Amino acid sequence: MFEFEGANHLVRFENVGMRYGDEPEVLRDITFHLEPGSYHFLTGPSGAGKSSLLRLMYLAHQPSHGSVSIFNHDVATTPREELPNLRRRIGVVFQNFQLLDHLSTLDNVALPLRIAGARRETIQEHVAELLTWVGLGEHLDAHPRTLSDGEKQRVAIARAVINRPSLLLADEPTGSVDQEQGSRILRLFEELNKIGTTVVLATHDRSIIERYQHPVLRIEKGTLSVRWDVTKGKK
Amino acid sequence: MFARRVDLAPNRDGTSRFLPWIIGLMVYLAGLALSATMVLEQVIDRWSTGLKGSITIVVDPSVDGGDAETDARIEAALSVILTTPGVLSATPLAPDEVAHLIEPWLGKDLLSLDLPIPRLIDVTLEPNSAIDLAALTRQLETAVPGTQIDDHKIWLQKVLRLARTSELIAIFVVLLIAVAAGATVMFATRTGLAVQRDVIEILHLIGARDTYIARQFQGKAVSLALWGGLLGLFLAGVTVLGLWLLARDLEGSLLPAVRWSPPFVAGLAMLPLAGAVIASITARFTVMRYLSRML
Numbered sequence: 427m428f429e430f431e432g433a434n435h436l437v438r439f440e441n442v443g444m445r446y447g448d449e450p451e452v453l454r455d456i457t458f459h460l461e462p463g464s465y466h467f468l469t470g471p472s473g474a475g476k477s478s479l480l481r482l483m484y485l486a487h488q489p490s491h492g493s494v495s496i497f498n499h500d501v502a503t504t505p506r507e508e509l510p511n512l513r514r515r516i517g518v519v520f521q522n523f524q525l526l527d528h529l530s531t532l533d534n535v536a537l538p539l540r541i542a543g544a545r546r547e548t549i550q551e552h553v554a555e556l557l558t559w560v561g562l563g564e565h566l567d568a569h570p571r572t573l574s575d576g577e578k579q580r581v582a583i584a585r586a587v588i589n590r591p592s593l594l595l596a597d598e599p600t601g602s603v604d605q606e607q608g609s610r611i612l613r614l615f616e617e618l619n620k621i622g623t624t625v626v627l628a629t630h631d632r633s634i635i636e637r638y639q640h641p642v643l644r645i646e647k648g649t650l651s652v653r654w655d656v657t658k659g660k661k
Numbered sequence: 662m663f664a665r666r667v668d669l670a671p672n673r674d675g676t677s678r679f680l681p682w683i684i685g686l687m688v689y690l691a692g693l694a695l696s697a698t699m700v701l702e703q704v705i706d707r708w709s710t711g712l713k714g715s716i717t718i719v720v721d722p723s724v725d726g727g728d729a730e731t732d733a734r735i736e737a738a739l740s741v742i743l744t745t746p747g748v749l750s751a752t753p754l755a756p757d758e759v760a761h762l763i764e765p766w767l768g769k770d771l772l773s774l775d776l777p778i779p780r781l782i783d784v785t786l787e788p789n790s791a792i793d794l795a796a797l798t799r800q801l802e803t804a805v806p807g808t809q810i811d812d813h814k815i816w817l818q819k820v821l822r823l824a825r826t827s828e829l830i831a832i833f834v835v836l837l838i839a840v841a842a843g844a845t846v847m848f849a850t851r852t853g854l855a856v857q858r859d860v861i862e863i864l865h866l867i868g869a870r871d872t873y874i875a876r877q878f879q880g881k882a883v884s885l886a887l888w889g890g891l892l893g894l895f896l897a898g899v900t901v902l903g904l905w906l907l908a909r910d911l912e913g914s915l916l917p918a919v920r921w922s923p924p925f926v927a928g929l930a931m932l933p934l935a936g937a938v939i940a941s942i943t944a945r946f947t948v949m950r951y952l953s954r955m956l
């Protein structure tokens with residue numbers, strides 16, 4: 427694939443716009459890049475476009491203009507059959523969890539491994555271990571509709587990290603859990619970041635942003651107010 | 662232990678309830694049509710042996726022209742017969758040979774009255790000749806009015822033609838049913854895809870390939886089609902067996918006795934499998950086409 431001189435960006439947006447259907451653009455003129463191993467907060471008022479920006483990053487949506495590259499692949503020119511390979515390197519914690527209601531907790535978390543073709547025994551072992559770690563060891567066979575929002579959120583997080591993604595995109599991952607569990611989750615993200623995972627965490631919780639000294643991407647009314655110059659890698 | 666894992670929501674749409682019944686009905690109808698071809702095939706096979714070998718042509722004698730005129734009519738008939746493709750040879754029988762043949766019916770005395778006796782031509786056909794007896798009759802009628810072909814054989818040939826046409830129609834019906842089964846599976850799959858669109862999107866975002874999703878729809882379609890197919894096969898088997906028992910009571914009068922020919926029984930047994938294969942291929946094709954329009 428093509429590379430810019432010296433540039434090795436995990437995520438690169440150039441003048442990106444995005445719209446839903448025929449509606450006006452909800453994101454305009456977004457330009458930034460993320461370096462491997464960086465950790466960013468993504469913040470902004472409700473409705474500003476945080477989730478929409480993440481959608482572009484996890485390849486759920488095509489930009490209406492501009493170019494998006496992920497892992498040095500320009501999304502617009504990457505053949506469709508290549509997209510699953512890129513997506514498997516991205517872990518996503520969806521704002522509304524997006525768990526499959528008819529699958530057990532265990533099966534939901536195992537999904538990325540099964541899709542990637544991991545061996546059955548490996549799956550069983552890793553998934554149970556991770557679910558126990560997030561405090562859901564008792565609920566392996568429970569179905570999402572029987573779980574509380576906080577529990578669903580932890581299932582969603584487990585599913586996002588089970589495959590050791592290179593890029594972790596978390597949309598309000600602590601929105602439904604209590605303070606203590608929130609800290610636990612944030613510590614997990616810190617650990618993952620230390621071993622090389624690039625993290626983008628969308629939140630409007632100021633206390634989180636203040637506690638961890640990571641650069642902040644701020645969206646307001648569809649435009650990114652803090653640009654790539656603050657997007658330094660980790661200190 | 663290695664049961665196929667399914668990520669799709671079970672029974673979220675009515676298709677999984679009606680698909681087996683429709684496939685079952687189709688396999689039932691296909692089974693009947695296939696059995697009909699088996700019976701017709703055997704009827705054709707047996708009856709056409711009756712047409713092989715030779716036919717007899719009856720030439721009316723001339724009433725006032727005398728023997729010379731009758732001989733001329735026979736010559737004319739012979740020239741038509743011998744130029745017909747599929748005819749090996751034709752031998753007119755001498756008048757006393759004919760008299761000898763009809764003696765048992767008319768008696769010696771009647772023959773001595775010197776009545777004009779119809780004359781016969783024995784025609785030997787090429788093996789497997791596809792001679793059209795009705796056409797030959799018409800040709801003979803125009804060349805030599807008052808000439809007939811032994812009409813039992815013409816009738817047999819017409820029946821055979823009917824049987825062959827029916828057989829083709831039955832085969833055509835089986836093919837139509839296959840196409841209809843494909844269309845049914847396609848619509849059922851499309852409904853499933855629309856209903857499960859959100860699940861499919863999540864699977865995609867987690868990195869599932871189209872083939873992974875297609876396999877799940879295929880697996881579901883195959884199992885539904887197999888269930889329906891086995892049910893249809895069972896019902897078709899019961900129906901055909903019942904008809905067979907009833908036909909056997911006729912003691913071989915109207916229809917020649919029908920045997921269970923192994924290739925057809927095997928074909929019948931393969932119907933649910935064929936249904937499953939059609940379901941699998943159609944589901945895959947439908948899913949892959951649908952998914953190629955998603956991101």
Ligand SMILES: Nc1ncnc2c1ncn2[C@@H]1O[C@H](COP(=O)(O)OP(=O)(O)OP(=O)(O)O)[C@@H](O)[C@H]1O
Pocket residue numbers: 446449452470471472473474475476477478479521
């Ligand atoms: N599926 C959709 N179809 C149409 N418009 C949408 C859709 N999703 C979001 N939008 C619109 O896009 C804009 C940005 O929404 P988005 O969800 O990205 O905001 P957000 O910053 O994540 O908000 P929040 O903090 O409440 O999660 C909003 O105006 C919203 O109405």
Ligand SMILES: [Mg+2]
Pocket residue numbers: 476477478521597
């Ligand atoms: Mg949001």
